[in-house]
Amino acid sequence: MEARIILQIQIPWNPNHKFSRRPSLYLPRFFIRASSSTSQKPRSYRGPKPSKNLVADFISRNDDLARSLPIYVGGASLLAVLFNRTVSGIAPVADASSSQSRADLLALGLAVTNLLTGLVWLSIRPKSITPVNPEGVECKVVVSGLPTTIVSELLWAWESFKVATCCKSLVIVYNGICLIQIGMVAESTEDKKGVIVNTDKLMQGSVYQGVMKSKAQSYLANLSLYPGRSELPFLPANTQAVILQPLGDKGIAVIGGNTIRGFTSSDQAWISSIGEKLDATLGRYFIDSAAEVSPEKD
Amino acid sequence: MSIRICNLPFNSSFAPQPRARVSSRSTRVFARTENDTQQQQLNLSVLRFTFGIPGLDESYLPRWLGYGFGSLLLLNHFSASAPINEPQLRSEALGISLAAFSIALPYIGKFLKGSVVEQRTLPEEGEQVFVISSNIGDSLKEDLAWATYVLLRNTSTIAVLISIQGELCVRGYWNCPDQMSKAQLHDWFKKKVDEIGLADVKETLYFPQYEGSSASWDILPDGTRSLFVQPLIQDIYEPQKMDGFLLVASTAGYAYSDKDRAWIGAMAEKFRG
Numbered sequence: 001m002e003a004r005i006i007l008q009i010q011i012p013w014n015p016n017h018k019f020s021r022r023p024s025l026y027l028p029r030f031f032i033r034a035s036s037s038t039s040q041k042p043r044s045y046r047g048p049k050p051s052k053n054l055v056a057d058f059i060s061r062n063d064d065l066a067r068s069l070p071i072y073v074g075g076a077s078l079l080a081v082l083f084n085r086t087v088s089g090i091a092p093v094a095d096a097s098s099s100q101s102r103a104d105l106l107a108l109g110l111a112v113t114n115l116l117t118g119l120v121w122l123s124i125r126p127k128s129i130t131p132v133n134p135e136g137v138e139c140k141v142v143v144s145g146l147p148t149t150i151v152s153e154l155l156w157a158w159e160s161f162k163v164a165t166c167c168k169s170l171v172i173v174y175n176g177i178c179l180i181q182i183g184m185v186a187e188s189t190e191d192k193k194g195v196i197v198n199t200d201k202l203m204q205g206s207v208y209q210g211v212m213k214s215k216a217q218s219y220l221a222n223l224s225l226y227p228g229r230s231e232l233p234f235l236p237a238n239t240q241a242v243i244l245q246p247l248g249d250k251g252i253a254v255i256g257g258n259t260i261r262g263f264t265s266s267d268q269a270w271i272s273s274i275g276e277k278l279d280a281t282l283g284r285y286f287i288d289s290a291a292e293v294s295p296e297k298d
Numbered sequence: 299m300s301i302r303i304c305n306l307p308f309n310s311s312f313a314p315q316p317r318a319r320v321s322s323r324s325t326r327v328f329a330r331t332e333n334d335t336q337q338q339q340l341n342l343s344v345l346r347f348t349f350g351i352p353g354l355d356e357s358y359l360p361r362w363l364g365y366g367f368g369s370l371l372l373l374n375h376f377s378a379s380a381p382i383n384e385p386q387l388r389s390e391a392l393g394i395s396l397a398a399f400s401i402a403l404p405y406i407g408k409f410l411k412g413s414v415v416e417q418r419t420l421p422e423e424g425e426q427v428f429v430i431s432s433n434i435g436d437s438l439k440e441d442l443a444w445a446t447y448v449l450l451r452n453t454s455t456i457a458v459l460i461s462i463q464g465e466l467c468v469r470g471y472w473n474c475p476d477q478m479s480k481a482q483l484h485d486w487f488k489k490k491v492d493e494i495g496l497a498d499v500k501e502t503l504y505f506p507q508y509e510g511s512s513a514s515w516d517i518l519p520d521g522t523r524s525l526f527v528q529p530l531i532q533d534i535y536e537p538q539k540m541d542g543f544l545l546v547a548s549t550a551g552y553a554y555s556d557k558d559r560a561w562i563g564a565m566a567e568k569f570r571g
Contacts, residue, residue: 099377100386102374103389113364113400114399114400159567163560164557164563266453277448
């Protein structure tokens with residue numbers, strides 16, 4: 001199946017890909033949204049954009065209203081049943097003798113179910129916590145001498161954390177060197193610039209030692225409650241949550257966030273996976289560079 | 299069935315309430331702390347229906363009650379003596395609409411914040427495949443292997459396919475012919491992917507309720523319910539420099555929340571450029 005692509009600028013027709021003509025998707029941009037090639041499936045009437053689920057959108061936007069909706073429905077139906085009884089002159093007697101009462105009882109039962117479901121939904125509402133803007137200065141300090149692949153990997157890790165979580169500060173220390181300090185940093189009182197990480201002091205502190213000993217990620221969900229806070233002076237003073245991720249047994253990544261309990265368990269799993277990857281990459285680099293240096297020493 | 303009633307007045311402040319009233323109650327009372335989702339903290343449910351049977355999902359109770367009571371209403375209607383008076387019709391209409399609403403309640407509840415995502419189920423037939431192109435450098439191979447592994451582990455993905463400039467890395471449960479060598483499988487996947495034309499997807503596609511589709515998509519395993527495609531666009535104004543795409547599929551519906559999709563986008567960034 002061939003089709004011609006109508007484009008505003010010259011783009012060579014690529015014979016490797018099959019397109020089908022979708023004039024309805026012709027956009028006044030540089031290219032057609034040629035994901036119309038997915039229109040080969042019979043659901044092509046939906047187009048490449050999956051259909052919007054109006055119910056889901058409405059509920060996500062009006063969470064509180066949706067939670068209390070069953071209560072209103074249940075309460076209103078309860079009143080409606082009683083009203084129906086009084087208006088039609090039948091005594092409000094709740095027995096199963098006449099079919100009217102049976103119908104009323106069933107409706108009441110359903111109303112009560114709705115009421116209770118609404119109450120359950122209200123009770124399991126997650127508490128929304130507002131993020132706190134970190135006080136400090138923006139900073140991007142990467143130690144010099146690292147190859148570009150390593151630097152791009154570290155910056156990729158920072159971008160991932162920044163986009164996907166509430167992370168606002170990142171410090172990676174490996175092999176006794178602070179490799180990168182990026183994001184919001186506490187403002188030093190002397191020179192209005194960021195506080196530089198004192199690597200030796202960090203590595204001797206109890207926070208670092210504890211994480212190295214346990215070899216596991218440490219999640220400080222509410223940093224203000226944590227006494228070891230003073231060992232992380234480079235983080236902005238109002239950092240709300242911190243994840244300490246050990247990178248193998250040679251390094252640590254300190255990830256500061258702006259919301260209490262802002263890192264979900266999925267975030268924690270991802271951060272530990274990325275930590276393992278960084279450890280593998282950095283470990284290999286440092287072993288290689290050590291191997292280059294040591295023949296000279298001999 | 300047990301109904302556990304907590305006498306703590308429900309309000310959202312979550313401050314621990316004075317427990318003095320507990321002892322005065324004669325019914326069995328206790329509070330359950332819930333740590334359903336990561337966003338909640340100490341959370342005291344007011345009322346919880348539970349049958350106490352492990353594995354039974356009580357959030358579908360309104361649906362069962364809706365079906366049960368609705369059918370009883372219909373039974374009542376058709377077994378009633380001939381002239382059904384108006385008040386009864388009214389209350390039956392009310393009952394039926396309440397039943398319909400109750401049946402829809404679990405569906406609505408799925409979209410509320412903090413709802414539990416269903417777990418993925420692994421397909422019974424088919425085995426896992428792991429195919430990686432041989433035309434790429436070792437470091438890229440390692441990155442691809444790690445990325446696919448992490449995607450399978452940290453999300454409810456059962457099948458992942460990463461394509462970088464035509465070279466594929468495929469991992470997970472796929473509907474592919476057995477008895478093919480790795481190189482042949484790679485070419486087979488490449489052909490299938492070209493048929494679908496996924497390489498030209500310009501923006502992310504998310505199908506949370508995937509129902510199954512045309513012949514080209516049958517490489518996806520049976521029971522796929524969610525599908526997410528993330529393109530690796532090199533430069534949005536130069537479409538011929540497409541880097542590829544990343545495709546993840548799961549057997550759970552609505553498997554990829556905003557956060558999951560943000561993380562998958564971050565993984566895709568690794569292979570850009």
